[in-house]
Amino acid sequence: MAKGIRDKVAILGMGCAKFGERWDKDEDQLMLEAYEEAMADAGIEASQIDAAWLGAAFDAQNIGPSGIPLAVALRLPDIGVTKVENYCASGTESFRGAVYAVASGACDIALAMGAEKLKDTGYGGLPVRTRGTTHDMVGITGSAPGNFAQLASAYRGVHGVGKDDLKRAMAHVSVKSHANGAKNPKAHLQKAVTMDQVLNAPMIAEPLGLFDCCGVSDGAACAIVTTPEIARALGKTDIVTVKALQLATSNGWEMQAQGWNGSYFHTTRVAATKAYDEAGITDPRAQLSLIEVHDCFSVTELVTMEDLHISKEGEGWRDVLDGFYDSDGAIPCQIDGGLKCFGHPIGASGLRMIYENYLQILGRAGERQRQDNPVFALSHNLGGMPNQNVSSIAIIGRADA
């Protein structure tokens, strides 16, 4: 039985670019922005980095599908750089690569970068891409909101939740994230919204209105990881370690067999169970301090609360309406604004979530800092569609927890 990743790797430093419509910057400049903050935090020189991983899902920054864009942007010292992509889990994938490299003993210090430049497409939303010759002949050419909106029809059907109740719970998710994003200077959207605004917004994909959808942004985030021993040797006293890293990828069961009911993410449930086991968490509802989940759409966040085994199945919408996940609730969700307001540059998102959790555990989150000394913080990404996806979970926490 594998021993898992728990406490084998420490986060030495992190950085995050300002997310948003970064019309004036290319991806290499955004990566540098995140990198410089992370390096200053880590207190190391570039020559001390043994290997690097780049997570990006769409455009390959003019140089092609390789690690070269990251190496060039940061002028890394001819080390091994690998590009990884796994839809919206790409940022967490780059983190996984770096963490595993350190845990294996192959590297002392490794760097993970996630970046995406989405605002060069010429329109809002994600670029329309082929998914391969065969898929394009039998699959649908829908949008991301259209794919995720289907969770709502299935959730209502399975749990007997009224259309208005679900819509209000979804709206609460968005109102909450906007309120949180308003306190975050690096967030893309920093304006609070009202329940009425959310409920009456134009429909994007039934039943998702404009405010049920996350921002499409440019951005980058970076992590530098090492062993706890090296971190201490480098002078770090307040150590944040990796408690769990789990990834679950659909094998086609949800999409092709008839066992899945469409109202939840099978992969998240699998990854969550394994992640808690790896991190030694037995009661996530009691033990998790705060969470960052893949709120690409309000309904996604809502069902994820159940898939993470925090809310009971079919009752996540009640917890949401009760304020359980608000910034002053029992477990704040998206205390930084989430994908909804911090923004969602695909490849950067996973690392942006870990960045917020890292800041919160260290008490460095400024105006939005949670005051009850967070111990365990979970981040979660979903890539693909509800019926075929990749789900990643990263739990970090105090080294002594």
Place this chain on the structure above:
Amino acid sequence: MSEFGILSFGAYVPITRLQRSAIHATNGWFAGGLRGLAKGEKAVANWDEDSVTMALEAARDALDGIDRTRVQRVAIASTTLPFADRQNAGIVKEALNLPDAVGALDVAGSQRAATSALLAALGGNETTLVTATEITTPKPASEREMTSGDAAAAILVGTGTPIATLVASHSVTLDFVDHFREAGEAHDYDWEARWVRDEGFARIMNPAIAELLKKAGIEGGAIDHLLVPVAVKGVPEMLAKKAGIGEGAVADTLGASLGHAGAAHALVMLAAALEKAKAGERILLASFGQGCDLLLFEVTGAIGSVKPRLGVSGWLARRIESSNYAKYLFHRGLLELDRGARAEHDSKTALTALWRNRKAVLGLVGGRCTKTGTVQFPKSEVSVNANDHAVGTQEDHPLAEVPAKVMTWTADALTYSPDPPSYYGNIDFVGGGRMMAEFTDFAGDALDVGADLRMMFRIKAFDENRGFRRYFWKAAPAF
């Protein structure tokens, strides 16, 4: 004892009925003379339909309850076939999931293409599925725009227990050009209707009908159904009178409810007549176009023993009224709208992958695990069964005729669709099998979880860069 003749029949009429008053409301300022034609409605194909998809639906209608392996040849007759060089009948064959060992034939070039194809089938000895189909695109504000409609029909001819047999036929061929359309052109050019009526229909068809009756050895009064697939009012009555055919025998040309479906109209009217015909009755089908084809059928005692799934009357009853003339114009490429950047998606089809996956893509053939019974789409080497990933156990499992239900759905206003919002979702086939499907032909709020579905063969995407259209199956409301 087996005989040769018509074994079954079917039709297809697209669901949308464009109100002619809506056309006139837009064009009346310019073409006020069309006011007299601004009555009733015409059937117009959806953006994702063409002559091939319509022929396929007519074929499914005709083959309901019939063993498809009986079909030895497939013919498609039309002047609006989507491919000039790719056998259109071959696409129909694949979509019907017929065995590979069948013949195929595309017949085109004239308004009587359908009757020519039907005569050829009746003159042969193979069981032939004759389909006729037309999707017309007349110039806006033309008389033809008012009178035309889109439809298809199918007649299965062969050995068995015919419901009608051919008693006599007569054809004449003359290069009488009443209208024309050069290859590659979108619209027909019409000559004066009065000349067409007097010098064409009257001078060519009257003597030909007389000759046919002489060949058959009967008088006009013996005809029970006179089918004249002509849009010009009064022509069927004129021909009937001249031939001594009773007024009551003149069949409705379906002008008010459907419109004139070009080369398909002869078989549409034949399918409509066969729905009503009784044993012993005689049907005269008079099809015009650079001469004419005349076919005289006698209905047998077997009439009523086979029925189309819906037939012309059933399809006409399945309708959604539309007064959105702009939408019709856009769908026919007659009105350029700003489709937005999302429409720039490249829909190139890898012909290698299409060939490899032709059964799944064109025939909607999935897989069934012979070990566990799990049905899945598409078929794969390793079963998707959660508890038994058996390898190499799957057999072909056709899903096109299997009913399905909505599992999840959305109405997506963001993604590009020629008919926004785009409806799609996960569907479950009754008895196993699931797929993410686009929905088509849904009206208003009819779509919800659990709704019953029927699969329909449609255009999935147009590759405008290369002039290719991609077909696949979509889910429509059950009927």
